[in-house]
Amino acid sequence: MPPEKFPNIETLLFRCPQGCLPAKGPSIGLIIHHLTSNICASAIADRAIDHTGGVISITMTKSQT
Numbered sequence: 128m129p130p131e132k133f134p135n136i137e138t139l140l141f142r143c144p145q146g147c148l149p150a151k152g153p154s155i156g157l158i159i160h161h162l163t164s165n166i167c168a169s170a171i172a173d174r175a176i177d178h179t180g181g182v183i184s185i186t187m188t189k190s191q192t
Contacts, residue, residue: 138186143167145180 147167154168155161170176170183 136186136188138184140182141166141185142182143170143176143180146178147171147180 143166154172155164156169158173160169166183166185167176167180170181171178175181175183
């Protein structure tokens with residue numbers, strides 16, 4: 128069996144609830160966020176969703192320098 132093309136990447140779907148405002152947790156970064164960033168706050172900062180919530184796709188990768 129051939130090795131995976133991208134072995135260090137995992138993609139998940141996540142549902143952000145209505146009313147999840149950026150004030151509920153920090154968002155560190157833009158488009159690429161720090162591991163400690165609030166998922167929904169990051170999606171709002173990136174304009175992927177607004178305060179009404181929604182489903183987003185999260186791609187976790189190997190840490191970057």
